[in-house]
Amino acid sequence: MTMEVNRPEIVAQVAAAFEAYERALVDNDVETMNALFWDAPETVRYGIAEIQHGGDAILRWRETCVPVPRSRRLHRTVVTTFGGDYATVSTEFTSDTTPLTGRQMQTWARLHEANDMFGGWTIVAAHVSLIEPV
Structure with missing residues (x-):
C-alpha cells in the first residue's frame, strides 16, 4: 500500500490550521493555542528555553510565558502531509x-476526539529553537 503524500485538499486543511495557530501565537490568543495542542500525556513541546511533557504542562506554561513579538515573520514554511x-x-x-x-517544527494529527474548530487537526508534538543566521 502506498501512502499519498501532499494531497492538495489535506495540505490546505493543515495550512489553514497552522495559520490559525500562528495568528493565535502572535495575538497571544491562549485559548486558541491551547485548543490546537493535543491535551494528552503523550504531547511533547520543546521550546527555546523550556521543555513540556504532557498537555497539562503545556497549559501551565502558557499561563505565564512571554508572548512572541508582534514583529515575528515566517520564512520557508513547508507543509507535508501523509495520507489524510x-x-x-x-x-x-x-x-x-x-x-x-x-x-519551528510541528507534528499534526487529525484526531477524532479533537476540537472540530480546525477539522480535528491537532498539534501532537512541537520543537522551537534559535540559531545564528546562516
Missing part, C-alpha cells in the same frame, strides 16, 4: 527582538 490524518509543518522565523533565526 498526519502532517508536519516546518518553518523559520525572525523578529526585531533578536538577530537569531528561529526554527
Whole structure:
C-alpha cells in the first residue's frame, strides 16, 4: 500500500490550521493555542528555553510565558502531509527582538476526539529553537 503524500485538499486543511495557530501565537490568543495542542500525556513541546511533557504542562506554561513579538515573520514554511490524518509543518522565523533565526517544527494529527474548530487537526508534538543566521 502506498501512502499519498501532499494531497492538495489535506495540505490546505493543515495550512489553514497552522495559520490559525500562528495568528493565535502572535495575538497571544491562549485559548486558541491551547485548543490546537493535543491535551494528552503523550504531547511533547520543546521550546527555546523550556521543555513540556504532557498537555497539562503545556497549559501551565502558557499561563505565564512571554508572548512572541508582534514583529515575528515566517520564512520557508513547508507543509507535508501523509495520507489524510498526519502532517508536519516546518518553518523559520525572525523578529526585531533578536538577530537569531528561529526554527519551528510541528507534528499534526487529525484526531477524532479533537476540537472540530480546525477539522480535528491537532498539534501532537512541537520543537522551537534559535540559531545564528546562516
